[in-house]
Amino acid sequence: MPRPIINEDECSGCGICVDTCPDSVLELVDDKAEPVNEDDCTGCASCMEECPMGAIVEVEED
Numbered sequence: 211m212p213r214p215i216i217n218e219d220e221c222s223g224c225g226i227c228v229d230t231c232p233d234s235v236l237e238l239v240d241d242k243a244e245p246v247n248e249d250d251c252t253g254c255a256s257c258m259e260e261c262p263m264g265a266i267v268e269v270e271e272d
C-alpha cells in the first residue's frame with residue numbers, strides 16, 4: 211500500500227499538496243502537511259510532483 215512521507219524540515223506549509231490530493235489524504239497540522247487518511251492514498255504521486263519544496267516521498271508498504 212503506498213503512502214506519502216512528509217519531510218517536516220523541508221515543508222513550508224504552503225498547502226499545495228493538500229489541495230492537490232484527489233483523495234483528501236493530507237491536511238495541514240500546525241502549518242505542516244500531514245497524512246491524516248493515508249489508507250486512502252492511491253500512490254498517484256500528484257502531491258509529490260506539485261510540492262515546490264520536494265518535501266514528499268512515496269513509500270510502498272504491505
Ligand code: SF4
Nearest residue numbers: 221222224225227261
Ligand atoms: S506542497 Fe510541500 S511544502 Fe507545501 S504543504 Fe505540501 S509538503 Fe509542505
Ligand code: SF4
Nearest residue numbers: 231251252254255257
Ligand atoms: S500520492 Fe496521490 S493519493 Fe497519495 S497523498 Fe499524494 S496526491 Fe494523495
